[in-house]
Amino acid sequence: MSVDQNSERLKRLWDLAPMFVEGTPHAKFLGMQFVAIDIGRATLSLPFDKKLVGDVDNGIFHGGVLTALLDQASGLAAVSSFESAMPVATLDLRIDYMRAGKPGKTIIAEAHAYKTTRHIAFVRAIAHDGDVDDPVATSQASFMTTARNFKGTTSPLARSKAVSDLPPASDKGGKP
Amino acid sequence: MSDFHLNEAEIAAALDRIPYAKELAIRPLLMGDELTLILPYGPHIIGNPMLRALHGGAVGAFLETAAIVQLWLMGEPKPLPKPIGINLDYLRRGNPKDTFARAVVAKQGSRVANVRVRAWQDRYDEPISILHGHFLLAPKTEYKPDEKPDKK
Numbered sequence: 001m002s003v004d005q006n007s008e009r010l011k012r013l014w015d016l017a018p019m020f021v022e023g024t025p026h027a028k029f030l031g032m033q034f035v036a037i038d039i040g041r042a043t044l045s046l047p048f049d050k051k052l053v054g055d056v057d058n059g060i061f062h063g064g065v066l067t068a069l070l071d072q073a074s075g076l077a078a079v080s081s082f083e084s085a086m087p088v089a090t091l092d093l094r095i096d097y098m099r100a101g102k103p104g105k106t107i108i109a110e111a112h113a114y115k116t117t118r119h120i121a122f123v124r125a126i127a128h129d130g131d132v133d134d135p136v137a138t139s140q141a142s143f144m145t146t147a148r149n150f151k152g153t154t155s156p157l158a159r160s161k162a163v164s165d166l167p168p169a170s171d172k173g174g175k176p
Numbered sequence: 177m178s179d180f181h182l183n184e185a186e187i188a189a190a191l192d193r194i195p196y197a198k199e200l201a202i203r204p205l206l207m208g209d210e211l212t213l214i215l216p217y218g219p220h221i222i223g224n225p226m227l228r229a230l231h232g233g234a235v236g237a238f239l240e241t242a243a244i245v246q247l248w249l250m251g252e253p254k255p256l257p258k259p260i261g262i263n264l265d266y267l268r269r270g271n272p273k274d275t276f277a278r279a280v281v282a283k284q285g286s287r288v289a290n291v292r293v294r295a296w297q298d299r300y301d302e303p304i305s306i307l308h309g310h311f312l313l314a315p316k317t318e319y320k321p322d323e324k325p326d327k328k
Contacts, residue, residue, distance in 0.1 A: 097261065
C-alpha cells in the first residue's frame, strides 16, 4: 500500500472512529471516550463513575464494565484492521483480572489487532489506570466482520438514525 | 449447598450492593433453589444500532453478575466473589428483548470456584452467550497468625 493510500485510510479512520464510540448506545451509556486510532490499534478511556461500581463496599469498577470497555476497544481495533473498516461482532473474549482498579481512577484500554484474515481479527488488549506495565486487566478476543448482514453504510447520519429508531425499553423496567 | 440466601428479597438486596447491576436493572427470579437473572431490554444496552444487536460488554457484565450472585448465594454473606479469569463465547446475536441467565458452579474450592453461565432469550436451547471462568471467593475466616486454633 502506498504512503498516500495509507494516510488516506488513516484519515478515514480518524473521521470514523469517534462515531463508532459515540454511535454505540452502550458505550455512550457507560461514558466511554475515544482517545486514539491507528490501523489495527485503538485506545479508549472510561472516566470513573460510581454508578458503575461492582461492590458498594469497595468502590471500584464492576468487572463487567472492564469487559465492555475491552470489548469496545478491541472491536474498534478489529474494525480498523480491515481494509474497508467493516463493522464487527465479538466471537469470543477472554479476560484476566490482574488487580483491583484504584477507586476514582479513569481506566484506559489499549487494543491491538495483531492478526487479521479476510473475515476474522485477533485482538489483544490491556486495561490500565495510568501505567501500562501495571495492568488492571488484559484480554484476548476474536472478531468476525458482519459485512454480510450489514446493509448500507458506516456513515454517522445512518448510525444516529439507527439509534433513534431503536425499539423502546421493555415494559418490565429497562433503564432509559 | 447451604440454604443460606434462598429468598428473592435477599438476592435482590445482594444485587443492590452491585451498583452496575442496579444500573442495568438486573433482577432475580427464584424457582425452588434455581436462580435465573433477568436483564431487561433497553436501548442503552445496544452495541450495534444498525443490526439492533446487544453490546457484548453488557451481555458479558450480565453473565459475570449471574456467576457472582450464584456464588454469593451458596456461600458466606460478605464480601462478593471477584472474577479472576473469564471466557465469553458469543454464539448468537442478542436481539432487542429481555435476556435470561443461569449459572452452574462446576467446582467450588475453598478459595476459587469454577462457574459456567448461560444466557438466552427465546429458547434455553439456543444460548446467545456462554461464560466460563474462575472466581475468587471471600475467605470464610480471617487468618490471624498470632491466634492458635481452638482445641476441641
